[in-house]
Amino acid sequence: MWPYITPGIADDLFERLPGIPMTQREIRLLILSHLRLTPTSVLWDVGAGTGTIPVEVGLICPQGKILAIERDEEVVGLIRRNCDRFGVKNVQIIEGSAPECLGEIKSVPDRVCIEGGRSVKAILQAVWQYLQPNGRVVTTAASLETLYQISESFSSLQVRNIEVVQASVNRLQKRGNSQVLVGCDPVFVMSGEKMDD
Amino acid sequence: MWPYITPGIADDLFERLPGIPMTQREIRLLILSHLRLTPTSVLWDVGAGTGTIPVEVGLICPQGKILAIERDEEVVGLIRRNCDRFGVKNVQIIEGSAPECLGEIKSVPDRVCIEGGRSVKAILQAVWQYLQPNGRVVTTAASLETLYQISESFSSLQVRNIEVVQASVNRLQKRGNSQVLVGCDPVFVMSGEKMDD
Amino acid sequence: MWPYITPGIADDLFERLPGIPMTQREIRLLILSHLRLTPTSVLWDVGAGTGTIPVEVGLICPQGKILAIERDEEVVGLIRRNCDRFGVKNVQIIEGSAPECLGEIKSVPDRVCIEGGRSVKAILQAVWQYLQPNGRVVTTAASLETLYQISESFSSLQVRNIEVVQASVNRLQKRGNSQVLVGCDPVFVMSGEKMDD
């Protein structure tokens, strides 16, 4: 399905379910870049949605380990099918609600990606205890409320080397007979590191 | 309906028809600014669509004259109803297809706005003959093809003081329970002047 | 200098001082639109900087009254010279530091624009007491901190009909021999109304 070693799988190659959010290719590229993966990274992906991040990380990082946390049973199936579709074998899906279910996960993460979830604040707080020293956390925000909550959490958790990027990408798309520039919803990608104690 | 002297009427105050394009408020602000209207401007608005530009110009410029050119009979009715809704009296609607119908218009323009139309090139070419010296033309482009055509036309017509601006505006909008930033399709606004011979 | 009745004065027509911020044309258009001025509006402009908003409002609103609040003596002179340059007579400049100096202003505002200032929160809080019922406040934010503070203030002051827009405008500019698209720094424009008690 994706014989390339560079990330950025075309959006329409993923199976989708109506109402389930999918992280667009251009935002995925930013998330992956902010994750700064190593060959043996252990990634927790909270609120994995369509599963695009687990699939991309699985392909880039065949010796790594991805734990996708997702509360919705139907969405769990979707993530699994998308992993199968791309031949990704190192994704383990945890059906559960974050932050409650996080304590049960055996593998300690050095990378955390928070794509969704009821309360970003509570998830960040919980995740931070498990994240290894020098580990990295990457979050996305589409709303100002989420942006504020992440900012506050980053500050109170003393996240260091914080980077904030807002991407708005225009794509040339067919509309009727002509190709028009179509704007994508702008997303904030925020990342940082845990201090080495 | 709009007791204010500043432009930028809220989009949802206009009557709309499905499939008929409407120039969004933020793009309208740019168009109006690039038009640089005077109190007695005569504006040709080609491809007037929902009629937002005629309405805004009618309100700002009560002593001016707006000629809205629109080929679709149903859309002509829409423009008329939107003018009535805002109490705008100085808009004359010409039902016809540009550039063919332009020769029949009695009032010579010092301002031209091209919001749509089959062939921007042919319209620009034709309009240029009628535009008064020191007159201004403002066009919008959502596709790269239109962008190219306007560029080429501006160059061959020796349009001077060309300005090109591409606006992409994100609006905070309700989506479910949260307020997310929603991107609008980016539009190029291109304008210039006719040399004084 | 500006014989037009539409706002959007070209940036380079203003006198500037090094280090003094100037609100760019495209952002100015948004601010003016969010202000929704009436012919007799009384506007407080806090942190007026180069004076572009006082000048534009002075031209659009010759029967209105603009009170430009600015603490820096040198900048006060700049605002005055820019008003003179455009023949604007209805701008009164108050040299003072907001919010402390606000109590001395005789004219009660129905429109407030906050372009700058040490503490947006304190200024919003103070300004709100003077703002007339149904009056409007418009603020800009270039940093996330300011964005948060305005959001919180709007919420605690129960500002209604809140609108948030983030504009990022690309301009075609000469660079060497070619015309490249140059991005402007994105600014959030946030506005709302005071409830009629």
Add this chain to the structure above:
Amino acid sequence: MWPYITPGIADDLFERLPGIPMTQREIRLLILSHLRLTPTSVLWDVGAGTGTIPVEVGLICPQGKILAIERDEEVVGLIRRNCDRFGVKNVQIIEGSAPECLGEIKSVPDRVCIEGGRSVKAILQAVWQYLQPNGRVVTTAASLETLYQISESFSSLQVRNIEVVQASVNRLQKRGNSQVLVGCDPVFVMSGEKMDD
């Protein structure tokens, strides 16, 4: 220097020379994604500038081969030093002016990246003869002229599966005491494939 397996090296890790353009991280991510590299890709990078693309591809693609074409002797040295800095060994720098020098290159490319050069049209035309069937070409455009030229060339060369994306990224950056959103210049990334004959 960069122990990670994901692309997106921080801009300030590269050595720079004044006046020599550098492809920013976020644009680099898009270029790399559009290249769709395979483990053994042979990449021609025309107008390599600071050498960020050769470095990133060298790291992702250790079994691949990168040929960086650059006419300026000083810039050739810069690319070499940046490759050394990141321990990249599979970049060969060709000091020469494209398209003239292309005929001397021994390795036939399956990927071409055009980051700069006097005439994009002539370079695209020449490069196309060498590009292997099913090979991919990726170009960037900062000016409308370049955009037009690439569009025309893509059309006349019958490039297939064309994708056009315009990225404008805002970064949170320190300015004085506060963190403001700073816009990057928007760049068009255009890519496509050569038909399999």
